[in-house]
Each structure stands twice: as structure tokens, then as C-alpha cells.
Amino acid sequence: MTPFELLEPASLKDAIALIDPDDPTVRPMAGGTALMLMMKAGVFAPTRLISLGKIGDALTRIETKDGALAIGAMTTLSKVEHSADVAKYAPVIVHTMKRLSNVRVRNVATIGGNLAHGDPHMDLPPVLIALGASVRTAATKGGRELMVEDLLTDYYETALERDELIASLRIPAQGKARAAYLKVTTGSADDWPALGVAVSLDMDGDKIKTARVVASAATPMAIRLKGAENVLTGKAVDDKTLKAAGDAACDEAEMVADVRGSAAYKRELLRIYIGRAVRAAQQADAKP
Amino acid sequence: MKVEGEISVDAPRASVFERLRDAPFFASCVDGVSDLTAIDETHYNASFATKVAFMSFKFKVSVEMTRIVPPDEIEAKVEGTPVGIVGRLTATASTKLTERDGKTVIAYVIDANLTGKLGSIGQPVLKSKAKEMEKQFATRMAAAFANAGAAS
């Protein structure tokens, strides 16, 4: 790791002012768990890091309103994991946390950093996309509201401008929808996933009214699989439909090979796990 | 890491071959190559820069045309060291030209190795980049010949 300057501004506004949009070696830093890996690997050598850790309370709050959740960007994953409100309104997030890396990382990593990093192997982005979550950003020219599915644009690429920071995350009220996330590992249980599948289902009797199906890790970024969603919409959850949804998912998703598996294998995992995730969502606890 | 593919261009094989063995033209089809200087007829030096999100990588590379068999085969060897990080890039790129349905098909195989720190940890990130570069290469190549075709 090469020497760099660390700044700790006290407000989001100051933080944005310290960013030099023309200099990619100046980066904001949240928990730093992912950035540190890249710095140790030597693939990223910052000249200046702007820590958001001293901005304080405003960015670490979890608030609820009518079943919707607002979570400050600098809230640690542990705090989200142990929040009674999150457990109540988005229990899928709490389940996801249990096998998300390890407790040491969760104690430091933040929900905003998790999204801004753009790493396709993260467990939370597919879940948040399935829940229809959005982020509120802050930037020199004013912030905006952005759906998480629009935030992630490619492998490690996001729609954020260089001088734009995620301020908070908003998860809309889920109504009767139920969600599940299945993390498929091919190494240790706490490895990065070889494949992640998140599904949110809104049922109308025994028929699926709407389904949101998201794949991650095996794909260049967390991505909605609309072909699979279309297959599911209006159908009952049965083996034939699930198989068709799995096949549709395989037709539309691009698979990336890595040490966790070949593209051909990951495609077969996806084919099976679409159905499993739908069933898991169907059986998940609905919000109270 | 191996990248394979083929591009079909609407130009006669002999002219495609001539363009391909012209190093400045070839380099212009590869995203991120700059400062190409010829040492002699078959040796060149260049800079190569690429980035994935906020991570950028710079290499100083030397290129040697190791095999030139008109009108159908060109092979080049690329060796480079990254700037500011311990590592080494070696690659061989071979292209074979065939005629098919009045067009020229450029079949290419690029076998690249990254070693050192870059190879041990940067590899997965750069692998994803290679795919993207390949697409751009194909597009530029096709575009170049489309223009050439229009001009002639």
C-alpha cells in the first residue's frame, strides 16, 4: 500500500467539496472494507481518501414511516442486521446478513458503501433491487433519487457522478409482498457468492401478481431478469412454471466465469435457483 | 486467460492483411494504446492504459511481430510491465484470415498472462475488462473497413 492523505470532513457538504471530480485517485471512503482490499492488492492507489465516518448521526439513522424504511448511508451492516424495524419490514435483509462475509466486516462495512462500490458479488444489491429500493444522493449540483437497479450500470460501475455521494437508502413499504435471497457459494459458506438470487413476490391468492427477480455475482452486475418475471406473472407456483422461469433467466442473463465456477455451471445453478428462490419467497414470513 | 473470436469485414483478404500488418492501424483499433513508436520493421514500443471504474492500469509494452505469412496469418507477441505495481503482462495474439462468402473473416486468439501482484489479485478485474476490449476491437475494426470500403 502506498502512502495517502486521509481527510475526515464533518458534513456531507464538506465531503463533496473535498472531492476532485477530475482526479480518480481521490475517493470517498465509507467503511473501507472493500476499498482496503483493492489498495492492498495494488489495483487502487489513492492520493487522498475522504472518510465519511465523522459526519455523524444524520447518516447512521434508521427511520420508518408507514412501513417504508429510510437508512442512512453510513449505517453499518451490523446495525441494519440488528434493527428491529428492518426485521419487521424487510426480514429478508436480516436473513441475508447472517452469511454476508463475517461479523468483523459487518461491524465496519456500511450500507451506502456496499452499493457505491459496484461490486457484482455483494449480497445486498440484489435484495435491495428486489425490494424496489432507491437511494437519495447528495452532489455539488444537488442530489437526486435513483432506483438501486439504475444505480448499478456494469462491472464495478455505477451511475454516480464522481462528486456524488449516496446519502440514504429508501426501502418502500412492502405491503403483502414477500422476499427471499439465496446465496449460492462454491467455496466456504461465507465466501463471495458464485450466484445470488433475490426474489420478491406479491401474490394474488395462489397466483403471482407481480414478481421481481434479480440475479447477481455470476452476472457482471446485479440485474433484474425481466424474462423470468414475465414467465411468473399471473401464474401459480408450480414445477412447470418455475422451470420455464429458470430457462428464461438463463436465456437473458450473461454469465461470467471465475474461480468460483465456469459460466456453463453458473448457468445451471441459475436455472435451478430461480425456482428455489421463488419457493423460498413464497414461504418467507410476510411482514406482520 | 484466453480470448477468442472472429470478425467478418467486407473487404478483400489481401487488403485486410495489408491493413492488419500496419502497426499504427492495428494499434488504433485497441482501446487505450498510445505513443506507438517503431524500433524496426517488426518491433514497436507503446503505452497501454485501461481502467475499470476508478481503478486504472498503465503498462509500458513492447510488441514484436513474430510471424507474418501473407495473406493469411499474423502473430504478435506483447510484453509489458505495469507502472507502479509489480507485475508483468505477456500476450500472444494470432490472427488468421479466411475468405467466406465474399467477405474476409478475421479469426483471432489472444492468450494473455498477468503475473506478479497484478496477476494474483487484479486478474479477475482485468478479465472482465478483456471482454469489453474485445467488443470494442471488433467494432472499431469493422468500422475501419466499412470506411475504407466506402472510400475506395
Added chain:
Amino acid sequence: MSGTVLTGGQVGRSLPRLEARAKVTGAAEYTHTMRVPGMLYAKMARSTVPHGRIKSIDVSAAKAVPGVYGVYTGEDIKTVIPDPYYGPAFHDQPILALGKVHYIGEPVAAVLAADPHVAEHAAAQIVAEYEELPAVFDEVEAAEDKVLVHDELKPATTFADLKHLKGRKDTNCALDFRLRRGDVEKGFAQAAHIFEHTFKTQKVLHLAFEPHASIADYKDDGVTIYSSAQGPSFVRTEIARLLGWPENRVRIKVPFLGSGYGGKLYIKMEALALALSMLSRRPVKVALTMEEVFFTITKHPSTFKIKSGIDKDGRVIARKCEIWWNGGAFADIGPRVTQKSGFTASGPYDIENVSIDSYALYTNLPPAGALRGFGIPQLVWAYESHTDMIARALKRDPLDFRKQNLLREGRPHATGTILKDAAIEKVLDTIAARLDWKKPFERGTGTVKRGRGLAVALKAVISPTTSVAIVNVGGDGSCTLYCGTIDMGQGSDTAMAQMVGEVLNMPAETIRVVPRDTDVVPYDMGTLGSRSLFHMGHAVRLAAEEAKAKIAELRREVGEPDGSNAPLADLFQKKYGMQAGNIVGTGTYKPDYIPPEAGTGQTTNATPFWMTAGAGVEIEVDTETGHVRILRLINVADVGNPINPRIVETQLSGASLMQLGFTMFEKMHIDNGQVTNASFADYKIPGIHDVPAIMENEAVEAYQSNGPFGGKGVGELATFGVSPAIANAIEDAVGVRLMELPLTPEVVFRAIRAHNNMPLGDE
């Protein structure tokens, strides 16, 4: 046991580890976090080619980095150490590369700075140019000697059986061990069935949580080295040899180790730290990052071709074993792995005709050494998979087939040594009983299939080796133990204190085990190969018994009647008139051993004790994804009489979980010699969620008649049976046989698809 009546009640206690509190409160000291005043940090530039001649090394940019104290190459090292090659079996490893590089990651130059980050930044500015040479990565290919990793073999003089290799050229083979018993070809000719299979294991590594670290402080009259070493006595010998000094000017101090597993044996970073301290005249610390460990020492990948002849009654009458060990660029202890594991490659079976060839091979990969089992897990993987395949092909129950062929007490092993105190059958029976082997087994329904498997193994301990211990009773009656066994988490301090306490009738927790320091603590060959409890245990016992005899003498001398229970302090008080004096007992232990005959490997005394253990598993396979879930993992071992049953249990469970990682998913991915997953981000080891739902660990009732208090070593035992037991269970569940580790979900899935004539394409 010299007829002594043992009344201490310490042996057999499940005493918590003596150092546990210091470790969990962060008070325990480790080399990796140690600092010495005036210390400089070293960071290395490493080779970027797998094999090449060094054309130039440009260090100018590194030297120009502000804060850099100095930059050094192999040529600089030669100015202070003229022949800078080291290693336990071969003197083949240069402190920094000289002339040639042999693998990607070999240290080529080092930078010193007071700030480690400055040193690291500067090291990245070093540019070396190489004339690339052809490289060889596969062990079987290396045996063809088409590409030569070293120009000439340079065996150390310490091992008699390596002498014939001195100066040999045109070979990658650093040792060829041969064992011949009976006539294997004749056996095959008489056999009713012949089976031949080839098994492979992958490259994995130790990953101790404390990476290697050494601090050297060189002065003209002596050098002190703090090091994370598993064998400080060996380090002292080797450093003294490099310096041309007597050993008494070299001091090696070893604080606690954040585990070792064989990766910190012999000499690792110590020589580099020494050379850099000599060049800079400052204390120098070489502390590896976790990533660098991947380029330092690993486990041997292996290819094992095994052929068996079975007679019409189902007896194995002939077995031919050929094993190629991928030792990487430097021999390290590879030749020992090759020979010692070669000994028992035919397995725990009574076979009349045996032929074993075991080859240690150089390749252009990071070096390989000892890893929890000295090669045995690689062998058991092959011979216990092979055994199961034969049983299935002959439609025999795998347990019955094993029992029919098992080597039994009093029978000669393939080496010719008679089996004694090895509860192989009891281990196997215990596993079978716990699995309810003879009862019907639930095979699973739908797409999830269940299976079970077992495996049993035999190992001969590394021999002959020596341990020396000192027991010192002070004027107040308190007792101190000086022993060189390194406590790296296996609980040896506790076990040794228990044995002293047993003899001297003292609570083990009152006995102080002094920190390892070669100026103070006597010789020990090393903490390796499950040897310490037996060898050092005997030395400690002998030292304590000598102290006990001297105490009895003192009692008589001061006029206490026989059987008096007067406190020890009173005896010293009476003799010296004040709290003064010492009683010192010493013990030296070296077992009997007869080296194997060259060419046949035959000896009547191959080992002071046999080690045997096995595993049983119940698994389920998700046939839609290839995921294997371990429902139940049973580890059974013969540890003799357990000195500390609780620690024995944790050693069994820990070893089996480590092997579970090597079995199921751990793998160093290598692309043209480059390790591409050299970090904990991409190389995963088992975590808490990977622990099987049910784990059972049992030490069978046994007594090692020549062991200290009936005990023997345990550290490696539970690694042996895990891999083949799981592969056997996979075949039991889904009918596919896997011949190469690891058994990842993709490998299982592809095998199932191929089995169903729907092979999955490559992509």
C-alpha cells in the same frame, strides 16, 4: 516406566490450556506484532517470470523513494554471506535470487525502511529483466527432465540417504524412494482381479493466521533472531552454518505462534532477516503479508498411480504404488515427505508383494513442504479411494473387504517392521459402529441423495529424532520446565506440564514452561509430525524423574524420613539455611531406529510408534447443483493414553476441519505458474458455517506401551481419512467416482451430468 509409582493425578486431566487467558485477552506475544528499537522493515520485490535468467535488476527508482534506508539484491547478500543458500534437505534456496529465478513470487530484491509502507511502495518500483526459460509445472512432466529447474542438485550433508544425489545434473528428481517386498509382478500374475487407478491432489497451503515473521538483530559478537519458527534448534544450526559461527553465538527466540501446521518448520524468513541486518547494521524485520505466504510454502500436489492384484478369495496379494510429489522450486523438506510417506503408501493392509516408488520433483511453482501429515493425507486419499473402488467392483462390502485385508498386530508391515500398538481394527470398528454400518441406510428422496463412506490410515512417525528437556525446582519448591516444543495452539505446554506434574506430584498449572529461547532451552529437533508428545514427552518425563530422584536424595540428606510429605521449600531451607538452591533434572530422548535398506526400504524398526486414524461420513448430494452437505463427520484415532482428553478432542476436530477445506474447495488456482487467488478474498478456508451438523471425535481405548504414560502424538491424525471417506460417500450416494481433489460442487455436478450422458460443456 522405571518402576516409579505415579501418583500425581495430572495425566488424563482435561486441564484448560495454560496460555488460553493470555491469548484471548491479547496479552500473548507474537513475532508478527513485535517491535525492536531501531528496527527497519523489509519488503521484497518478487520474480514475475516462472523460470528465467536475471539480466538486470534496476533498483534506482526504489532507492530514490524518500525514507528508504537501502535496497539489496542477491549479489549484495553475497558480500556478507558468501554462499547464501539454505534449506533443510538441500542447500538450494538462495536468500535472494542469484543468477536465476525459479518461480513467480521468488524474492529478487529487498527494500529497508523505518516505515513498512514506504518499503512496500519502493519495492514496487524495482524492475528486473529476465531472459525467460521454458518452465515446468506438472510433477509427472517434471519427471521427464525435459525442463530442468536447477542446474545441479545440492543436498545438505545432514541426511545420509541424500548423499548419492550430490552434484547430480540433468534431473528434477530430488529423491527417489524405493520399497520392495516380495515380488509384485509375480503377485499380479497370480491375481484373479487387477485394478489400477490414478489419483491427484491439488496445491493448497497452511494459512496460519500469523504469517511468517522474523526479526534479526546482528552484532559482531552474536546474533539474536526472533522468529515464528516451529523448530528453533534447526534455525540456530542453519544460521550458524551460514555465518560460519559456533551455535552459541546464535540465539533464536520464539514467542507464541499463531499456528504453524508445518509451514514454519526448518528455516523460512530467518536467513533473509539475518542478511539484511548484516548489511544495514540495524535490527530488521521480515514479516510477510497473507498474500506473500502463497509464494512462500505450500502443500505438495501429487499424482499417485496405484495398482492392486486381488486373489479369488478377495485378498490383496500385490500392490504397486508410484507417487510423484510436486515440490515446487526448492526442496524444503520435500524429500522427507517423499521418503517418510513413501514408507506407508500401500496403506494399513497386509499385502505380501509390495512395490513403492516415490519421487520428489522440482517444478517452477512456489515451494512445497510439510503440511499436517507429511504427505500422508495425499496417500490416504488415493489408497482408500482405490480400496473402495475395488470393493464395489467385486461387490464386496467396503468394511468387510477392508477387515479381510487389514494389517493386524504382530504382522509385518510392507517395510518389514512388525506392527505393534496400532489399533487399526479398533479404529475401523468404532467408525463402523458409530455409522451403524450393518443397518439399512436412508438413501434420500427426489433430487437429494444420501450416502456414507469410511476410510482408515496408517503412518510411521518421522525418525530418528532427539529431544532434550530440563526440569528445574527452585528454592521455594516451584518448578520450571525448559523444553523446545513450540506451543502453536496444539496445547503442548499444557500436556508437558501435566507430565511433569504427574511425576513430581504437583498441579500442572503451577508449573512454568519458559518461553522458547535457544540460549536457555535445550535442543529439540522440531515441533512436527506429531512427534512432540512422544519424544519430548519422554525427555520431560526423564527430566522430571531425575529431579524426583534428586529430591528424594535431598530429603534423606536433610534427615526427613522416607515417605515424609514435608514441603519442598522446607528441604531447601534445611539444606541451605535460607530459600536458596536448585534441583535440576535433565532428560534426553532418542528412540531406537534402523534406517531402511537402500533400494528395498526394508527395516525391522521403521518407527518408534505407529499412528492410525480414520473417518466416517454421512452426506447428502444435491444432484441439481452438485453441492455436497456433510451431515455427520466421525473422527476416530488411536492416540494411546490421552494425556489431556479435551485437547485431544480439539486436535481431532481441528485437523479434520482443516482437511475438510482441502477436500471440498480449497485450491490455489495457477495460470502458467502465476497463483491467481493469493488472498483470503479469493482463497477460502472453512468457517463456522462449514462445520458439519454433527461432529464426533473419539480416541479409542489404547495404550502405547513404549510411550510416555502410554501416550503418543495426535496433531495430524484426523486429517488422514476425511478426503477418501467423503469421495466414497459421494459414490455411494450418486454413483460417480471422483479421482482428483477438491470435490467442488461444479466437479460433482459435472460428474453427475457425465454419468447421465449429458456432459456439461466448457465455458
